[in-house]
Amino acid sequence: MPNRCVFCGSDAPLTREHVFGKWVAKIGLDLSPLEHHAGPLNALPRHLGIQPPYRQEVRDVCGACNNGWMSRLESAAQAVLTPLILGDPGTIDVGEQATIAMWAQKTALTAMLLSSKEQRDKGYGLAPSEYRALYDNRESMSPLPGSQFWAGRFEGDGAFAAVRVTPLTVRIPGLAEPHVPQAYAATIVLGALIVHGVRFPPPARSIDAVMTYGFPQLWPTSSQVDWPAGQVCTAETFVSLADAGMLRVGNGEIQLQPWRHAAHxxxxxxxxxxxxxxxxxxxxxxxxxxxxxxxxxxxxxxxxxxxxxxxxxxxxxxxxxxxxxxxxxxxxxxxxxxxxxxxxxxxxxxxxxxxxxxxxx
Known part of the structure; x- marks a missing residue:
């Protein structure tokens, strides 16, 4: 059986797709070679070697997706995000926020394909249904239902870039941890920009969360996002934020926590x-x-x-x-x-x- 595109399911020849769009390596970020890693949250990651940043590729996407809706998404993100990645204060208008949130979701899904085939065969990664759902949603240029996203400022090593996806469970006092995750957090760091989101795939019920770090909400859209705002995320606080540690639900009795089997x-x-x-x-x-x-x-x-x-x-x-x-x-x-x-x-x-x-x- 031929390999199929992870997004549309086509058996057309697969092409190389950048985790970060090619434009990221052309906007003035430090391109000094660094060690790169990918893999599960609670194990030594797979070593990808020393290489220039922002150039990692996967070969799981067909040409129609790569050069079509995904290319349009990258072009739209480049125009809006370039100054923020470089640390220049700016805004994300209401009409741009859905596209940027979808870009973050697409980037997280693509980055998960860097893990080895062995790891993915053992269940590490996101469900294939997430890729198909985003493809089916492509014409809307908006993230999947049950998603929330925030945008904040990252300060630390200028060469640090990351995509981290953490499976989450909804914890209610007195009840045992669910056997399967109900949601996942996705966090992307590029230059001075950090985008953090949470998604509740079906059949999980979506829960509205509040970002205690004060990052402005990017999606669902409410008003213009003025960036930067809220507390600054650093290398020391990155993991806590990426594991949904800065999200609160209601009065705090219900909690979003990393799924123990994946993160502990x-x-x-x-x-x-x-x-x-x-x-x-x-x-x-x-x-x-x-x-x-x-x-x-x-x-x-x-x-x-x-x-x-x-x-x-x-x-x-x-x-x-x-x-x-x-x-x-x-x-x-x-x-x-x-x-x-x-x-x-x-x-x-x-x-x-x-x-x-x-x-x-």
Whole structure:
């Protein structure tokens, strides 16, 4: 059976489609080669090599889609988003907001195709029905029903760019976590621009969310978006925002949370006086002192470095778990740790000394 276009289902020859439109690499962003990765949220990502940014391609789209509605969408986005990506204050008019929200949705769907075929065969990624639904919606030049999007400012390494998609569940006090996700969050960073959205595919019931970061709502359209507005997102707060941590529903009793099977590692245990947690490689364990758990219960959180045979990691403690924030060669991770703000502390116990940085409140 021939490979088919993920959007329209055509068996016409497949073409190369850029995750970010070719225009992104031509507007003045830093094009210095960088390491690129793709893959699941709770495992070591697939290494895509060192290459110039904004030029990653997938080969899952037919020529009619690539050169037709997708090309028109990129052209419309380029005209509106270029100054914002470069950090220049601007506006997104009411008549442009549906198109920009659809562009963000298309970009997230396309980026998910960078994961390996093996990962996708195991269920990682978005349902094929999402691709077909966006194709069926192409003439409207608007995002899929049950979607909300916001636009904010990102400040950090000028070379940082990302597309992150997180499966979400709707959590209600007293009820067990659903067995399957009801929604997903999609977050895109390009230059100074960050676009964050949530989508509730059928048969899930759409829930209106509020962005506590103060980002102006891009979709559904209400009024002109003046950019930038709200709090600034940084590399340190990116993961929390991308995991829907800045979204609130109603009075707060109902929560949107990352689907545990996709976003969380197995629960940690105490082993020989240390907390043991599975590393992102899923082959080895890493360890840290239990004192950090007590500190977290008291509302004080830390960042530290751990390592296994596969990689070094930066880990943050949180109110209910530890989160792996970065993975890579020891020298790169050490430099990232050194560049982080915060006072350094040493925890001592019978296992020796453990060095970490206190995270800003």
């Amino acid at each position: 590692l197995p629960q940690s245990v105490i082993d020989n006086g240390m907390v043991k947690v599975r590393a992102l490689c899923h082959k080895h364990d890493v360890f840290y002192p239990p004192a950090l758990l007590q500190e977290a219960l008291n509302g004080t959180f830390y960042a530290f470095i751990v390592a296994c045979e596969c990689s070094a990691y930066i880990v943050h403690t949180d109110a209910d778990r530890v989160r792996f924030r970065a993975a890579g060669p020891p020298e790169s991770i050490s430099q990232m740790y050194e560049d982080m703000p915060g006072d350094e502390y040493v925890f001592r116990d019978r296992n020796g000394e453990f060095i970490c940085k206190q995270l800003p409140a």
